[in-house]
Amino acid sequence: QKEVEQDPGPLSVPEGAIVSLNCTYSNSAFQYFMWYRQYSRKGPELLMYTYSSGNKEDGRFTAQVDKSSKYISLFIRDSQPSDSATYLCAIVNAGGTSYGKLTFGQGTILTVHP
Amino acid sequence: EAQVTQNPRYLITVTGKKLTVTCSQNMNHEYMSWYRQDPGLGLRQIYYSMNVEVTDKGDVPEGYKVSRKEKRNFPLILESPSPNQTSLYFCASSFRDHGEQFFGPGTRLTVL
Numbered sequence: 001q002k003e004v005e006q007d008p009g010p011l012s013v014p015e016g017a018i019v020s021l022n023c024t025y026s027n028s029a030f031q032y033f034m035w036y037r038q039y040s041r042k043g044p045e046l047l048m049y050t051y052s053s054g055n056k057e058d059g060r061f062t063a064q065v066d067k068s069s070k071y072i073s074l075f076i077r078d079s080q081p082s083d084s085a086t087y088l089c090a091i092v093n094a095g096g097t098s099y100g101k102l103t104f105g106q107g108t109i110l111t112v113h114p
Numbered sequence: 115e116a117q118v119t120q121n122p123r124y125l126i127t128v129t130g131k132k133l134t135v136t137c138s139q140n141m142n143h144e145y146m147s148w149y150r151q152d153p154g155l156g157l158r159q160i161y162y163s164m165n166v167e168v169t170d171k172g173d174v175p176e177g178y179k180v181s182r183k184e185k186r187n188f189p190l191i192l193e194s195p196s197p198n199q200t201s202l203y204f205c206a207s208s209f210r211d212h213g214e215q216f217f218g219p220g221t222r223l224t225v226l
Contacts, residue, residue: 008154032212043204043217044157051212088156092212100164100211101172102147106156 003027006089006105015114019076021087023105026070029095030103033065035074038086038107047087048074079112086110116141118218120205126224127195135190135221137205145208146188147172147215148180150201157204163188164211195225 006023013019021035032051036044048063050056056063064073072089089105118139127133139146147162149172159172163182177199179191188207192199202222206215 006156034214036215041220043206043220044215045217046214049214090157090215094212098170100145100162100170102159102162102215103173104149104157104159106154 003030004089004091004103004105007108008106010109010111012111012113013079015079015081015112017079017112019079019083019110019112021074021076021089021108021110023072023089023091024070025072025091025103027091027093028070029093029098030070030091031094032092033063033072034090034092035061035063036088036090036104038088040085044088079110081112081114084111116216118205118207118216120203120218120221122221123219124222126226128226129196130194133192133195133223135192135203135205135223137188137190137218138186139188139207139216140186141207141209141216142185143207143209143216144185145211145213146182147206148178148188148190149204149206150174150199151204151220152201160190160203195223197225199223200225 035048038044053067060077062075086107088107093101148160149157161180163169205218
């Protein structure tokens with residue numbers, strides 16, 4: 001079983017839809033949670049960063065972490081065609097011999113059509 | 115301009131011919147790492163370094179070597195490349211071990 005599982009999609013939604021992207025993880029030492037966006041032929045760029053359970057909002061994006069369920073989500077409101085990209089969750093190990101190790105989910109390909 | 119640079123951007127080589135992909139950052143970041151990205155597998159960490167002379171294995175270190183002799187540079191070495199190392203490689207750096215990763219533009223490697 002992979003330490004971080006992410007539904008690879010692909011996901012296709014109409015413009016204006018609410019998008020929900022999810023990851024689950026298995027390691028309790030995972031303490032820092034990030035969402036990256038990657039456009040075609042580019043390196044990933046950070047969208048959201050959080051380290052505690054609960055919600056964090058930034059514009060149209062909301063990151064949600066539930067440490068008790070080992071589940072993280074990214075919500076995109078009023079999705080736009082420019083949101084079409086691959087979205088990757090990433091989690092940092094903050095304990096033991098693997099401190100600092102970063103694990104990514106497989107990535108979800110999102111297409112927002114006009 | 116703050117950035118992570120990688121060279122070369124594209125490389126086609128043959129099995130067994132040693133190669134080095136360079137990575138350099140100008141942000142004085144302590145943490146640097148290498149990833150490979152393959153379809154359906156996402157980004158997988160190869161090696162990471164939390165400071166000069168400190169390196170640790172990621173999820174897929176077999177067949178790769180790294181060194182961190184200077185803070186700004188973190189080269190990835192393939193001593194004897196094989197076709198299963200054909201992939202898109204990203205270098206990244208961050209101010210601290212759990213901080214935002216800044217990614218380079220990627221190196222597309224093909225091993226024949």
